Structures are given as C-alpha cells and as structure tokens.
Amino acid sequence: MTVQKHEYNTESVTSRNQARISGFKRSWYMFSRNKISVVGLVAVSFMVLLALFERFIAPYPSHAGPYVDFANANIAPCKEFLFGTDQYGRDVLSRIIFSIRNALTMGIGVLCVAAPIGTIMGLLAGYTKGRLISTIIMRVVDIFLSLPSLVLALAVSAMLNPTLFNSMMAITFSWWAWYARLVYGTASSVRNEYYIQSAKLMGAGLGHIIFREVLPNCSSTILTKMTLDMGIVILMGAALSFVGLGEQPPNPALGTMIADGYKFLPNMWWLTVFPALAIMMIVLAFNLLGDGISDMLNAGEV
Amino acid sequence: MKEMLIFILKRLGWSVFVLIGLSILIFCIARIIPGDPGVMALGTRATPEALEQYRIDNFLYESLPRQYIHWFEGAVKGNFGVSTQTRREVALDIKEFLPATLELILFAAILEIVGGILLGALSARYPGEVIDNSVRVASYLGIATPAFVWAIMFMLIFAFVWPILPAIGRIDVPKPPPYTGFLLLDSLLAGNLIAFWDAFKHLIMPGTALALTGVAQAARMTRTSMMENLSKDYVGAEIAAGIPMRRVILQYVLRPAATPTVSIVALDIAAMLGNAFLVEVIFSYPGISKYGINAILNKDLNAIVAVVLVIGITFLIVNIIVDIIASYLDPRIRLQGGDS
Amino acid sequence: MKQQQALLDIKDLHVHFKVYGGYARVLNDVNLSVFTGEKIGLVGESGCGKTTTVKSIMRVLPKQAVIAGGEILFEGQDVLRMKDKALNVLRGQKLSMIFQDPVAALNPVFTVGKQICDAIRFSGITKGNNKSEIRKLAVKALKECSMPDPYRILDNYPFQLSGGMRQRVCIAMALATASSLMIADEPTTNLDVTIQDQVLHLIRDLVEKNNTALILITHSLGVAREMTDRIYVMYAGNIVEMASTEEIFEAPYHPYTKGLLNSIPKLTGDGIMAGIDGYLPDYLNPPLGCRFQSRCSYASEYCGKGKPPFIEVIPEHYVACYRYSESWQKNKLGV
Numbered sequence: 001m002t003v004q005k006h007e008y009n010t011e012s013v014t015s016r017n018q019a020r021i022s023g024f025k026r027s028w029y030m031f032s033r034n035k036i037s038v039v040g041l042v043a044v045s046f047m048v049l050l051a052l053f054e055r056f057i058a059p060y061p062s063h064a065g066p067y068v069d070f071a072n073a074n075i076a077p078c079k080e081f082l083f084g085t086d087q088y089g090r091d092v093l094s095r096i097i098f099s100i101r102n103a104l105t106m107g108i109g110v111l112c113v114a115a116p117i118g119t120i121m122g123l124l125a126g127y128t129k130g131r132l133i134s135t136i137i138m139r140v141v142d143i144f145l146s147l148p149s150l151v152l153a154l155a156v157s158a159m160l161n162p163t164l165f166n167s168m169m170a171i172t173f174s175w176w177a178w179y180a181r182l183v184y185g186t187a188s189s190v191r192n193e194y195y196i197q198s199a200k201l202m203g204a205g206l207g208h209i210i211f212r213e214v215l216p217n218c219s220s221t222i223l224t225k226m227t228l229d230m231g232i233v234i235l236m237g238a239a240l241s242f243v244g245l246g247e248q249p250p251n252p253a254l255g256t257m258i259a260d261g262y263k264f265l266p267n268m269w270w271l272t273v274f275p276a277l278a279i280m281m282i283v284l285a286f287n288l289l290g291d292g293i294s295d296m297l298n299a300g301e302v
Numbered sequence: 303m304k305e306m307l308i309f310i311l312k313r314l315g316w317s318v319f320v321l322i323g324l325s326i327l328i329f330c331i332a333r334i335i336p337g338d339p340g341v342m343a344l345g346t347r348a349t350p351e352a353l354e355q356y357r358i359d360n361f362l363y364e365s366l367p368r369q370y371i372h373w374f375e376g377a378v379k380g381n382f383g384v385s386t387q388t389r390r391e392v393a394l395d396i397k398e399f400l401p402a403t404l405e406l407i408l409f410a411a412i413l414e415i416v417g418g419i420l421l422g423a424l425s426a427r428y429p430g431e432v433i434d435n436s437v438r439v440a441s442y443l444g445i446a447t448p449a450f451v452w453a454i455m456f457m458l459i460f461a462f463v464w465p466i467l468p469a470i471g472r473i474d475v476p477k478p479p480p481y482t483g484f485l486l487l488d489s490l491l492a493g494n495l496i497a498f499w500d501a502f503k504h505l506i507m508p509g510t511a512l513a514l515t516g517v518a519q520a521a522r523m524t525r526t527s528m529m530e531n532l533s534k535d536y537v538g539a540e541i542a543a544g545i546p547m548r549r550v551i552l553q554y555v556l557r558p559a560a561t562p563t564v565s566i567v568a569l570d571i572a573a574m575l576g577n578a579f580l581v582e583v584i585f586s587y588p589g590i591s592k593y594g595i596n597a598i599l600n601k602d603l604n605a606i607v608a609v610v611l612v613i614g615i616t617f618l619i620v621n622i623i624v625d626i627i628a629s630y631l632d633p634r635i636r637l638q639g640g641d642s
Numbered sequence: 643m644k645q646q647q648a649l650l651d652i653k654d655l656h657v658h659f660k661v662y663g664g665y666a667r668v669l670n671d672v673n674l675s676v677f678t679g680e681k682i683g684l685v686g687e688s689g690c691g692k693t694t695t696v697k698s699i700m701r702v703l704p705k706q707a708v709i710a711g712g713e714i715l716f717e718g719q720d721v722l723r724m725k726d727k728a729l730n731v732l733r734g735q736k737l738s739m740i741f742q743d744p745v746a747a748l749n750p751v752f753t754v755g756k757q758i759c760d761a762i763r764f765s766g767i768t769k770g771n772n773k774s775e776i777r778k779l780a781v782k783a784l785k786e787c788s789m790p791d792p793y794r795i796l797d798n799y800p801f802q803l804s805g806g807m808r809q810r811v812c813i814a815m816a817l818a819t820a821s822s823l824m825i826a827d828e829p830t831t832n833l834d835v836t837i838q839d840q841v842l843h844l845i846r847d848l849v850e851k852n853n854t855a856l857i858l859i860t861h862s863l864g865v866a867r868e869m870t871d872r873i874y875v876m877y878a879g880n881i882v883e884m885a886s887t888e889e890i891f892e893a894p895y896h897p898y899t900k901g902l903l904n905s906i907p908k909l910t911g912d913g914i915m916a917g918i919d920g921y922l923p924d925y926l927n928p929p930l931g932c933r934f935q936s937r938c939s940y941a942s943e944y945c946g947k948g949k950p951p952f953i954e955v956i957p958e959h960y961v962a963c964y965r966y967s968e969s970w971q972k973n974k975l976g977v
Contacts, residue, residue, distance in 0.1 A: 146320045146321075146323075151576045154579060155331060155606060238448060239576075266463060276455070279446075283447075535742075536747050538741065539739065539741055539748070540761075541700070541702050543733065543764070544731065544732075544733040544761065545760055546727075549760075554749050633751060637799070637801075
C-alpha cells in the first residue's frame with residue numbers, strides 16, 4: 001500500500017480546455033452566489049428576446065405606429081388588451097414591447113460609442129500623465145463633468161431635431177467623460193508598473209502599451225460600469241422622451257407614453273402605470289446583472 | 303485651519319477655470335448647431351426686420367470668438383440677454399425662479415443624507431437580517447425608478463387617491479415678503495407659520511421624488527463602505543482594546559465610511575438638478591428647471607445658455623461644499639492635498 | 643509548572659472558513675496553553691493558521707469564519723461563550739493584541755491621541771471619564787515605548803508617522819491598559835530591518851517588567867529563539883510540536899520542525915539552505931491523517947490513517963507524529 005499523496009485542484013487540471021471550463025465554472029459560481037444576479041440575467045435575456053422578436057411577440061404589432069381605432073379607445077386592461085388601450089385605441093402592451101427595443105437600442109448605441117471614446121481618452125491621458133496632452137484631456141473631462149449629465153443632454157438635444165438618433169447623440173456627448181475619468185484613474189496608477197516599463201524597454205509602441213498592457217487592467221471596471229450604466233442611460237433616454245426630445249409620436253417610447261398618460265390620471269391609470277413598471281423592470285434587471293458581473297470580475301477574496 | 307483655507311482657495315480658483323470652460327462649451331453648443339439662431343428664437347413667421355434686429359442685438363454677424371467675448375462681457379455683469387419667451391431680461395427670470403429650485407434641491411439633499419446614512423448604517427450593523435434585506439430591496443427599487451415616475455406615483459396616491467398633499471405649485475396661501483426667495487426661510491423670518499407649513503407641504507412630494515434614488519444609493523454606499531471598514535484590522539484592534547462594538551461602529555467606522563457616501567451625495571445632487579427638470583414640470587413647481595424646459599422646448603437660446611450655466615455654477619458650489627465636508631471627515635484629504 | 647492553572651487554555655479548537663466550494667477546515671484541533679508571565683512562540687509558515695488562532699482568542703475573526711468546536715479558557719472562563727459586555731471588560735483589562743500591519747491597525751481618520759485615550763477610557767482602569775488623567779496615562783504609555791515628544795504624537799494622525807512609530811503607538815495602546823496577556827501577531831514583519839530589533843526588545847522589556855504573558859507569532863525562528871521560553875510549532879492548522887525553546891532548537895523531533903530549522907540561512911555561508919519541498923495542503927479537502935504527509939520524507943502507510951497522536955517523547959516535549967508512536971517503533975523493530 002502506498003501513501004496517498006494529496007492532489008491539488010490546479011494540478012489535476014491537465015488540458016487547457018479543462019482549465020477554461022473550470023474557470024468558467026468558477027466565474028459562474030462567483031456570479032450566481034448571489035441568486036438575485038441570476039434573476040437579473042434571466043430578466044435581461046428575456047428583454048433581449050422581446051426586443052429581437054417584437055413583431056412575433058406583440059399581440060398587435062401594427063399598434064406601434066400610426067394606428068387609430070377609436071372604437072376600441074380607452075379600454076381598461078382585459079383579456080383582449082392585457083394592459084388596456086390608449087386614447088387612440090392602441091394596445092399598450094404592444095407599444096411597450098416595441099419601446100423596449102428602442103430603449104435597448106438607445107442603451108447599447110450610447111455605450112458602444114461613449115465607452116470606447118472615453119476609454120481611449122482615459123488611457124491616453126493616464127499613460128501620458130504629467131504631460132500637456134494628459135492635462136488638456138483631463139481638463140476637458142472636468143468641464144464636461146461639471147454639468148449634470150441630464151442637463152447637458154437636455155441642452156444638446158434642445159438644439160437638435162428631436163429624434164431617437166439625436167437624443168442618443170446628446171446622451172453620448174454627456175457620457176463619454178465618465179469613462180475617461182474612470183479609466184484615467186487605473187491607467188495612471190499602473191503606468192509605472194514594471195511590466196509596462198519592460199514593455200517599453202523592449203521597444204513596444206504606444207498603441208501596444210496602451211491597448212495590450214494598460215487596457216486589460218481596466219477592462220473589468222469598464223465592463224461593470226457599462227452594465228450598470230445601461231440602466232442609467234435608458235433612464236436618461238426616457239427622461240428626454242418624457243419632455244418630448246426623443247423618439248417622436250406615433251413611434252412608441254416609454255417616456256412619451258408616460259408623459260401622454262399622466263394627464264389621464266387617475267382614471268386611466270394603465271396608460272402610466274404599465275410603462276413606468278416597464279422602465280423600472282429594465283433598469284432593475286440591468287442593475288442586478290451589473291452587480292453580478294461586478295461580483296464575478298472583482299472577486300479578489302472568496 | 304490654515305491648510306483648510308488654502309484647500310478651499312485652491313478649489314475656488316480651479317472652479318473659476320472650469321466655469322469659463324463650461325461657458326465656452328455651452329456657448330458653442332448654442333451657436334455651432336445648424337440653423338439660424340434668429341429663426342430658432344423668433345420662429346419662421348418673424349418679419350425680416352425683427353430677425354435683423356435680433357442678429358444685431360446678439361452679435362450674430364461677428365466671428366464666433368468675438369460673439370463669445372461679447373456674451374462673456376455681458377454675463378460677467380449679469381446680463382444674459384432677453385428671453386424670447388418671457389420677453390424679459392433672462393437675469394430677472396433667473397433671479398425669480400432660482401431660489402425655488404435651490405430650496406427644493408436642498409430639501410431633497412437633506413432627506414438623502416439623513417435617510418441614506420441612517421439606513422445604510424442600520425443594514426451594515428445587522429447584515430442579513432430583516433432590516434438589511436428590506437433596505438436592500440427598497441434600494442434596488444429606489445435606484446431603478448426614475449424621479450419622474452416617483453413624482454407621478456406620488457401625485458396619483460397623495461393628490462388624487464388620498465388627497466393629503468397639494469398637487470401643484472409652491473404655496474397656496476399669500477406669500478411672505480421675499481427677503482431671500484426661499485419660502486421656508488422667508489415665512490420664518492416673517493413669523494408666518496401658516497405660510498411655512500403650506501410651503502413645506504408643497505415641498506414634500508417633489509422633494510421626496512427627487513431624493514429617493516439618492517437615498518437608495520447613499521444607503522448602499524454607506525453599507526458597502528461600512529462593511530469594508532468593519533473588516534479592516536483597525537476595527538479588530540479597537541475591539542481588542544475593549545472599546546464596545548456600538549461605539550466602534552457609531553464613531554470609528556461611520557466616519558471613514560461616510561466619506562465615500564458624501565462624495566456620492568455630490569453626484570446625486572447632480573442627478574437631482576437634472577431630474578428637477580421633469581419633476582418641476584409634473585408638479586408645476588415654479589423653479590428654474592421648469593423655466594429651462596420651456597426655454598428648451600421654445601429654443602430660447604439666451605435663456606437656455608443662462609439656465610445651464612446657473613446649474614453648472616450651482617453644481618460647482620455643491621462640489622466645493624462636499625469637498626470641504628469630506629476633508630473635515632478625512633484628514634488625509636486636508637493635510638496631504640488629496641487627489642483632485 | 644503543569645499543576646498550576648493555565649492563564650490561557652485553548653482546548654480542541656476547530657475553526658472553519660466558508661469559501662468557494664465549501665468550508666476550509668483551517669484550524670483542526672488546536673491545543674495551546676499559556677501560563678502567567680510566560681513567553682510563548684507560535685511558529686509556522688504563512689497560512690498555517692497562527693493568526694486565526696490568536697484572533698479566535700480575541701474573538702475578532704472575520705465574518706466567514708465559523709468556530710466549529712472547542713473552548714478557549716482564560717482564567718477558567720470560556721471566552722467563546724462569553725457575553726459581549728464581559729468580553730469587552732476582558733479585552734480592555736486583561737488581553738491586548740498587536741497586529742501585523744501597523745498601517746492597517748490604526749484608524750486613519752482619528753488622531754493617535756483619541757485612539758489611545760479611548761482604549762484607556764473603555765478599559766475601565768480610570769474611574770469615570772477624567773480627561774486629563776486619561777491623557778496623562780496615554781503620554782506615560784507613549785513614553786514607555788520610548789517615543790520622543792509624546793504630546794505632539796497624540797495630536798498626529800497615523801499617516802503622519804513612520805511605520806516604526808505606528809507600531810510603537812500600537813504597542814503603547816496595547817500596554818496603556820495593564821494586561822495579563824499580550825498577543826503580538828508578527829509585530830515586525832512590515833517594518834524595516836533596523837527597526838525590527840528595537841520593537842522586539844521594547845516588547846520583551848515591557849512584557850518582562852509587567853509580568854505579562856506573551857504569545858508571539860512569527861515565521862522567523864531566530865526571532866522566536868531570542869524572545870520566547872516555549873515554542874509551539876504549527877503546520878496546516880495543527881500544533882505539530884511543543885517544547886521549550888532550547889529543546890526545539892537543540893533536538894527537534896517533528897520532520898516539519900527539522901525542515902524549518904534547516905531552512906534558516908547560516909551566516910557561515912555553506913550553500914543555500916535546504917527548505918521544504920511542496921506546499922501547504924488544500925484546506926478544503928485536507929488529506930486524511932497527518933497533514934504534513936505529502937511533504938514528509940518519512941511518510942508511511944500509518945500517516946494516512948488518522949490524526950497522529952500528540953506524544954510526549956521526553957518530559958515536556960510533545961510531538962504529533964506517528965514515527966514516535968509505540969506501534970511504529972514495534973513495526974520497525976519487527977521488520
């Protein structure tokens with residue numbers, strides 16, 4: 001009989017694939033440790049499905065446009081119209097499903113532009129800290145952040161024609177600076193690390209150092225912030241459309257629906273309550289997902 | 303004390319720079335955008351003479367930098383031009399509407415700080431227990447619900463279904479003499495308690511609607527940073543030295559933990575300044591934000607630029623106050639200059 | 643010495659940590675006793691459970707830790723089952739602890755003076771809340787730790803002091819209230835080499851002067867030899883050997899202790915020290931039996947069978963190893 005030597009987890013992993021699977025399992029454990037995050041993931045997936053297949057899911061797809069049917073106007077929630085109908089006889093549920101698509105488009109569109117711009121600015125400024133270019137970038141960032149984002153977005157979209165695209169531009173304009181400041185912090189603190197110095201000594205170019213050496217240090221914070229920001233950006237979009245600066249009627253937008261509906265309170269409560277609940281659900285789902293992702297990525301201690 | 307003074311002066315000097323940058327930014331937004339500002343302001347049916355006069359009054363025939371300098375000279379003297387909407391000096395409008403908004407924001411900020419720190423500290427003290435879990439659920443709801451949705455829900459519940467609070471406006475009884483423009487303060491100065499109570503009731507709904515998101519955020523922040531501080535060695539050292547847990551939490555942990563919360567409050571006030579644009583419209587609250595929304599919807603350029611600038615200044619002042627509080631709470635910021 | 647009641651007696655202590663994948667069984671049946679005025683060394687490599695052991699005594703374990711069994715008797719009372727109030731009195735008056743990292747052990751946003759004064763105030767050694775008396779005691783404590791200009795130090799914030807100064811402040815805080823047991827958790831690890839000696843001497847002098855018992859945690863055998871009367875060697879959550887300091891250095895029995903001693907660099911410069919191959923076992927799935935077996939060159943079939951007994955090989959010298967059990971000896975003779 002031989003002595004039973006103890007084997008370690010890491011040693012028993014033989015192939016790369018296995019390592020990847022065990023890494024994935026571990027990430028999933030970190031993510032799902034808080035069951036609420038899983039709820040968030042499910043809810044976000046559900047909304048993405050709604051947005052992708054709106055035409056097939058919505059009971060009355062044509063109601064999401066210039067549709068009028070006064071015979072069926074102002075019906076309270078019933079079997080036929082689960083969330084009731086508005087003053088033009090349009091199904092509220094169908095309009096909500098279509099506006100979820102707009103809301104997600106807005107969130108993704110804004111973040112996919114604002115985050116890369118802000119990240120590049122932040123990386124550049126962080127890496128060149130102490131030099132003129134860094135000072136200029138960060139001063140501009142300070143100026144952009146000296147105004148509440150919603151106010152800046154309102155001011156910008158006031159000057160443009162009110163469309164979904166323009167409101168996205170306005171929010172992007174007021175949002176990139178947050179990423180620049182976030183990335184700047186990390187980038188400026190790692191720029192003196194030895195691995196950066198050694199990359200420099202080996203003759204790596206600015207692009208290589210910034211994107212291959214510095215960026216990976218910031219990626220988990222950027223990703224976490226992007227998930228959490230989805231909710232905030234969608235809220236800002238709703239706020240803009242609430243005052244009439246977003247998607248224009250007859251196209252559906254959650255903010256517009258609430259703005260139109262609240263004049264009919266309290267009798268036709270369904271015009272306001274359901275779109276409001278929809279906004280809350282979307283934002284809540286992204287917040288829960290973001291918390292889970294941050295648990296997963298920032299899992300320093302077990 | 304001396305370090306504190308230098309710290310504040312540095313902060314102020316920096317703010318002047320940011321303010322000038324901000325004014326250039328806003329000015330550019332208002333002028334670079336395509337379209338004729340004259341037509342935007344006066345509408346397509348304006349007579350050519352009126353358009354011509356508008357262009358001359360606003361230096362539209364000069365180069366952009368010169369236009370800015372003209373505008374800047376006026377702005378320093380408090381002259382922001384005339385509003386095409388109210389046909390009054392923009393400065394007068396701001397003077398009339400700004401105190402209402404400041405009063406509202408201040409009310410909401412106090413609600414946020416007191417509520418947020420209290421709830422956060424409670425849930426950090428009893429993690430995993432009923433209070434913690436309810437605060438967590440409530441804070442998720444608070445963060446996910448936009449202020450204008452709160453506003454509408456409050457309106458529905460407390461003005462229509464169970465009408466205990468006034469739905470619109472700032473005050474229903476005769477106004478106290480305007481010493482400061484802050485109704486609560488003015489009514490106290492005039493010794494008019496009826497006006498005070500009425501103005502206070504008008505603040506409850508919009509103020510709470512603005513504050514709730516922030517309360518949730520501040521509570522979560524306080525909880526997180528308290529839990530973080532609770533796991534630090536110095537807490538162990540203090541407990542090991544025989545200092546009772548209660549005192550360790552209320553004093554030794556709450557103070558370092560409050561510093562990030564205070565910074566969060568600055569961001570939340572920014573959010574409040576933005577959300578006030580919608581909340582004031584919903585409650586027909588006669589503040590600068592409601593005025594600003596009307597300016598935005600009517601493309602009243604002079605008014606837009608002035609309102610945005612005033613909000614920028616307000617936010618800068620808030621930031622300075624928050625920095626001072628933070629440096630009082632954490633001596634490292636004050637004595638080492640901090641990291642701006 | 644064995645007849646008198648121990649000041650501190652840890653019996654069969656088990657502490658587990660909740661982690662990814664279950665419970666890490668970090669402390670596995672730790673027994674340890676300290677007598678009045680005695681200086682104990684707790685030696686072992688990083689991660690072997692030294693800090694967890696002493697944090698259990700003070701009951702300042704992190705949240706994930708679960709005390710799974712055993713008792714800690716201080717003057718006959720079980721610390722683990724004590725009410726908070728009684729425990730606070732005990733911590734204030736009888737027990738004190740110096741932490742590894744003086745930077746982390748002082749609250750960054752309060753002055754040194756406030757922290758020392760609060761420690762004195764809540765220990766209850768002064769009657770009521772006499773500020774000037776408390777302050778006087780704080781100054782006295784700082785002076786005893788040979789701090790220059792104690793009045794100025796009281797008004798300083800921790801970040802304004804150097805590492806050595808901070809550790810002295812911690813020691814002053816621990817000693818300001820006369821205690822009967824002081825726990826020092828690697829008090830010099832984070833200090834410059836030149837300061838280390840001063841701090842150690844300070845601790846020893848103060849402890850001897852006040853007849854305070856000391857538990858010194860260290861991974862440096864040299865420090866332990868200089869500072870202590872008796873040494874407990876710890877490996878992976880177990881006490882593997884206990885003897886007087888002299889005995890441990892002259893005649894170590896446990897293979898792990900031998901390895902540790904071999905890994906001390908010698909000033910004679912005869913090559914590199916031997917060291918011990920391998921790593922600490924996984925606490926989640928610790929091997930059955932002796933936890934050292936996978937790194938032990940003497941391991942045999944016995945070692946996997948059960949926890950090795952704690953054998954008194956010669957009077958007052960205990961070893962947890964099958965090699966010294968009767969059955970092993972018999973078996974060996976039989977072969």
